[in-house]
Amino acid sequence: MLQPDSGVDVRFVRSPANLRVTRPTLSLVPSAPQRGEASEKIRRFFAETPHDHPVLAMDLDIVDWNYLQLAWALPETAIYYAVKANPAREILMRLAALGSRFDVASRGEVELCLSCGIDASRLSFGNTIKKERDIAFAHAAGVSLFSVDADEELEKIARAAPGADVFVRILTKGEGAEWPLSRKFGCTPEMAEELLFRARELGLNPRGVSFHVGSQQADLSAWDAVLAEVAAMFERLDRKGIHLDLVNLGGGFPAKYRNDVRGAEAYGDAIRDALARRFGNREITTIAEPGRGLVGDAGVIRSEVVLVSRKDASEDVRWVFLDIGMFSGLAETMGEAIKYRLETSRDGESAETGRVVLAGPSCDSADVMYEHADYRLPVSLTAGDEVLILSTGAYTSTYSSVGFNGFPPLEMVCL
Ligand SMILES: Cc1ncc(COP(=O)(O)O)c(C=O)c1O
Incomplete structure (x- = not known):
């Protein structure tokens, strides 16, 4: 400590x-953490600990x-x-x-x-x-x-x-x-x-x-x-x-x-x-x-891409559905108010990114996090890829619903 x-x-x-x-x-x-980045401790935990659901890791x-x-x-x-x-x-x-x-x-x-x-x-x-x-x-x-x-x-x-x-x-x-x-x-x-x-x-x-x-x-x-x-x-x-x-x-x-x-x-x-x-x-x-x-800044959520799709084959904008959304911890994206930074497992692989709408996994049409905030993610992104949602230590775990659509509440670990 x-x-x-x-x-x-x-x-x-x-x-x-x-x-x-x-x-x-x-x-x-140790020395001052890099503000808003995933710390070494959090990266190590995610690398060593697989999950099949979203997890919030807090670096104490x-x-x-x-x-x-x-x-x-x-x-x-x-x-x-x-x-x-x-x-x-x-x-x-x-x-x-x-x-x-x-x-x-x-x-x-x-x-x-x-x-x-x-x-x-x-x-x-x-x-x-x-x-x-x-x-x-x-x-x-x-x-x-x-x-x-x-x-x-x-x-x-x-x-x-x-x-x-x-x-x-x-x-x-x-x-x-x-x-x-x-x-x-x-x-x-x-x-x-x-x-x-x-x-x-x-x-x-x-x-x-x-x-x-x-x-x-x-x-x-x-x-x-x-x-x-x-x-x-x-x-x-x-x-x-x-x-x-x-x-x-x-x-x-x-x-x-x-x-x-x-x-x-x-x-x-x-x-x-x-x-x-x-x-x-x-x-x-x-x-x-x-x-x-x-x-x-002490928390990072690791989530997974469930689906990448388009609403119209001629449109550039892709819809990226994560396994976490408005009802599973990211309630402060309401009205696109809080704009989290994202990091994906495809970053660096190709410089090419494209506009996305980012949405949660539930069957509720309000479960769309960012549509107008100009989020861009790698064009190579696909189902199963990892997305880190940075600086999510505040107002997330307790905003998460209990079993809406059968999704479990956001798990949190303190490191
Ligand atoms: C009475 C009171 N104090 C403190 C806070 C914490 O505010 P913040 O997270 O902006 O520091 C809140 C937030 O809702 C509050 O209602």
């Missing part, structure tokens, strides 16, 4: 936003690496890994050992973390939509931090988790994100102010505000725009006697799909600059909830 230098501080720290903590040196063994060293990179890039910020991105026990335990905290979405994720030996004080219940009995369960287990974006949810928390810390999620536009999360979660800043007031009336502890700039966010300035609103809210509430101290920066840190993305350091710099600009000397606690950015 990779180890941080002794100087790396990945604890929950409270510090002035503009106190630019000097980044510690980070020496990691890359998860470690990504965590340490982000913790280094945001040294004043506590990292709460978003368990939903990939809830494999091996991943949770590796991250826990490095000092990570965890953003959980449900009672099931609370139980999972507890069963991995993670203390409840390291969990934040980040879903704004919770059953009251699940809030009660989490609170009784020791979870004390809850997210909210509605009055009724606050009342549930006040009854089921009296005295708990709460933060209110505000709406964002999600512009610049390949997988925006706008509308469903959050409320306007004005409503958030009312909720924070109401939280205090209900005996809760109004701690602050959270937001999510949209998943796979390519625009480094996305955080600054929202932080400007958050800082203004903090000031308005100060004048009304409510002193907030918590800013939850959410997720949004990218994996490397078809488009190039900036590294953790660039994100860290942009966010730290924005915090300094917007909050000045104010004492705040910042937390982040990365999911995709920690596990996306």
Whole structure:
């Protein structure tokens, strides 16, 4: 397992936003992975282990690496890994050992973390939509931090988790994100102010505000725009006697799909600059909830071509059907939003490639992953060939249906 230098501080720290903590040196063994490529470990596993169905292989060293990179890039910020991105026990335990905290979405994720030996004080219940009995369960287990974006949810928390810390999620536009999360979660800043007031009336502890700039966010300035609103809210509430101290920066840190993305350091710099600009000397606690950015590049799916066909003999475009699709783990190809990079066993054999439509194996016409995104694959590709789908460690294994059309759920192995 990779180890941080002794100087790396990945604890929950409270510090002035503009106190630019000097980044510690980070020496990691082995050397940095090639971002978005299949690692040697994954290639060896696939070479040595035949399967007759798709398999997701996760390289845990890359998860470690990504965590340490982000913790280094945001040294004043506590990292709460978003368990939903990939809830494999091996991943949770590796991250826990490095000092990570965890953003959980449900009672099931609370139980999972507890069963991995993670203390409840390291969990934040980040879903704004919770059953009251699940809030009660989490609170009784020791979870004390809850997210909210509605009055009724606050009342549930006040009854089921009296005295708990709460933060209110505000709406964002999600512009610049390949997988925006706008509308469903959050409320306007004005409503958030009312909720924070109401939280205090209900005996809760109004701690602050959270937001999510949209998943796979390519625009480094996305955080600054929202932080400007958050800082203004903090000031308005100060004048009304409510002193907030918590800013939850959410997720949004990218994996490397078809488009190039900036590294953790660039994100860290942009966010730290924005915090300094917007909050000045104010004492705040910042937390982040990365999911995709920690596990996306750590996984590769090996799949197999089931059929290559044409709909019209005169057409150039071939239809390539894989043994994995929209319902067996690749749900984020919906609307051709997330564009994975592909590698085939025919690459390099011939330079000639041609346009393809890429589809899954099920009898559902929605199971077409890429039709307009201009995917090109070798013209020699044929049934039985191997296709590696790169950077598929996030939001795949848990999106996979259980037996739709008789196909098994996506198998995952952690290496
Ligand atoms: C509350 C919350 N936090 C964090 C995340 C993780 O986001 P990402 O995978 O973009 O890092 C999500 C994603 O849905 C979320 O809903």
